[in-house]
Amino acid sequence: xxxxxxxxxxxxxxxxxxxxxxxxxxxxxxxxxxxxxxxxxxxxxxxxxxxxxxxxxxxxxxxxxxxxxxxxxxxxxxxxxxxxxxxxxxxxxxxxxxxxxxxxxxxxxxxxxxxxxxxxxxxxxxxxxxxxxxxxxxxxxxxxxxxxxxxxxxxxxxxxxxxxxxxxxxxxxxxxxxxxxxxxxxxxxxxxxxxxxxxxxxxxxxxxxxxxxxxxxxxxxxxxxxxxxxxxxxxxxxxxxxxxxxxxxxxxxxxxxxxxxxxxxxxxxxxxxxxxxxxxxxxxxxxxxx
Amino acid sequence: xxxxxxxxxxxxxxxxxxxxxxxxxxxxxxxxxxxxxxxxxxxxxxxxxxxxxxxxxxxxxxxxxxxxxxxxxxxxxxxxxxxxxxxxxxxxxxxxxxxxxxxxxxxxxxxxxxxxxxxxxxxxxxxxxxxxxxxxxxxxxxxxxxxxxxxxxxxxxxxxxxxxxxxxxxxxxxxxxxxxxxxxxxxxxxxxxxxxxxxxxxxxxxxxxxxxxxxxxxxxxxxxxxxxxxxxxxxxxxxxxxxxxxxxxxxxxxxxxxxxxxxxxxxxxxxxxxxx
Numbered sequence: 001x002x003x004x005x006x007x008x009x010x011x012x013x014x015x016x017x018x019x020x021x022x023x024x025x026x027x028x029x030x031x032x033x034x035x036x037x038x039x040x041x042x043x044x045x046x047x048x049x050x051x052x053x054x055x056x057x058x059x060x061x062x063x064x065x066x067x068x069x070x071x072x073x074x075x076x077x078x079x080x081x082x083x084x085x086x087x088x089x090x091x092x093x094x095x096x097x098x099x100x101x102x103x104x105x106x107x108x109x110x111x112x113x114x115x116x117x118x119x120x121x122x123x124x125x126x127x128x129x130x131x132x133x134x135x136x137x138x139x140x141x142x143x144x145x146x147x148x149x150x151x152x153x154x155x156x157x158x159x160x161x162x163x164x165x166x167x168x169x170x171x172x173x174x175x176x177x178x179x180x181x182x183x184x185x186x187x188x189x190x191x192x193x194x195x196x197x198x199x200x201x202x203x204x205x206x207x208x209x210x211x212x213x214x215x216x217x218x219x220x221x222x223x224x225x226x227x228x229x230x231x232x233x234x235x236x237x238x239x240x241x242x243x244x245x246x247x248x249x250x251x252x253x254x255x256x257x258x259x260x261x262x263x264x265x266x267x268x269x270x271x272x273x274x275x276x277x278x279x280x281x282x283x284x285x286x287x288x289x290x
Numbered sequence: 291x292x293x294x295x296x297x298x299x300x301x302x303x304x305x306x307x308x309x310x311x312x313x314x315x316x317x318x319x320x321x322x323x324x325x326x327x328x329x330x331x332x333x334x335x336x337x338x339x340x341x342x343x344x345x346x347x348x349x350x351x352x353x354x355x356x357x358x359x360x361x362x363x364x365x366x367x368x369x370x371x372x373x374x375x376x377x378x379x380x381x382x383x384x385x386x387x388x389x390x391x392x393x394x395x396x397x398x399x400x401x402x403x404x405x406x407x408x409x410x411x412x413x414x415x416x417x418x419x420x421x422x423x424x425x426x427x428x429x430x431x432x433x434x435x436x437x438x439x440x441x442x443x444x445x446x447x448x449x450x451x452x453x454x455x456x457x458x459x460x461x462x463x464x465x466x467x468x469x470x471x472x473x474x475x476x477x478x479x480x481x482x483x484x485x486x487x488x489x490x491x492x493x494x495x496x497x498x499x500x501x502x503x504x505x506x507x508x509x510x511x512x513x514x515x516x517x518x519x520x521x522x523x524x525x526x527x528x529x530x531x532x533x534x535x536x537x538x539x540x541x542x543x544x545x546x547x548x549x550x551x552x553x554x555x556x557x558x559x560x561x562x563x564x565x566x
Contacts, residue, residue: 182389183397185353186458190409191382193375200408204399 046086088240107167137162208286215279302358337519386459449480
């Protein structure tokens, strides 16, 4: 696993000016959206659905296959994998959610400010973004973990900073196009304040792209965080977390019991694909709307 | 004569452009442009593309700062840079502008009523009820129907959008309305309707027009005075009828002879036509 470069949203254009289908007809958007909602709902309600405790060990029940008692089998310590996946979902999704929230706010704010003020401020921001782009996100996270110690906080801080330029770059290009339209000139001539023009006119008009990019970045952040947990730099072992479960299951995998690795890996893949598809469809729609 | 509404003296604007190799070059968009517009008057800026007429309009509006010369509105010189809220609002009450592109002139997310109301809320103390009435009367003034109020620009035609842009500009009751090719993008029948509406507006509200256009026929209908620009310079100025009927300058004569009319034979494009 490595840090995936985020594809800029502009790459996903509707094909050949085809009219954007109505929401009900956009099956891919609905399906990926439904999966995303289901995943988040399971994460929130998980502990209610699960029967046992995620940390109840039982040496006698180690490495069991799937059965009516343990739907997805058990891990090397005899813990129920399905229960651990449900409990782990919260931790696995909360990290990326925090990262995306912070980097979206910072990136969008910086991009709109730079485009609005222009001149030297914009040039300085461009240089800062170039410098940030030069850091591989995962390496940067490992560096911060080395300073702040393992846990969820350090990687989340590091990845929030690392993801900000990706958001800023995409928003900047759309905001610049918006800024050049005459309705923004008209707002200025009407005497509206800069704050009002940026927050009420530019921001709502770039929001479609922000939303799409945030969804795509969510998947990438999930993978990065899982990789950090896999490397043992994230949350510590007794906790249930998908990346950690993949790491944990790797020993059992070599012994011929792949169920923990597969189950946790599948959760990561399904979630990432669902959020990527959602982001891609949202991007196409926000493009087609103009 | 009291202080004119608008007085431009020796306005000059140069843009720095860079070619592919990154070399700096200066493009002179306007050079020594001077003119005066009386309160309630109407002045046309005509000329071919690239003659600097839009640049002058944007300088008067305050969207560009001149590289040289002064622009005075009601005897007050325009200064660039940051201005206070009060100055910003006072300027808005003086000048408004309608842009050429009907598709980019309105926020795609705002309904027609919200667009006009936003301006009203910024400038007037009236309550919601007052604003709603004012929006309705403004829309009526520009020839829009009540049902348009709740629509977003996507559902409006080009002509309807320009009417909304004009209503928004009129909402602050400006002294000067700049119309930058405001009817050029519209088809002929819609153009005629909007022009009639504009002429009627000026008669009833007394707002002055700075009318930027390349269309001499339209200019004759809307304006009393006329300024012919070529390559950033004013080549001829005077009452619209005189300039168009008895052009003194060679460029104006060529511009006029390029208007299609019955029995007109288009001349081949030669260096002589596009060059002075």
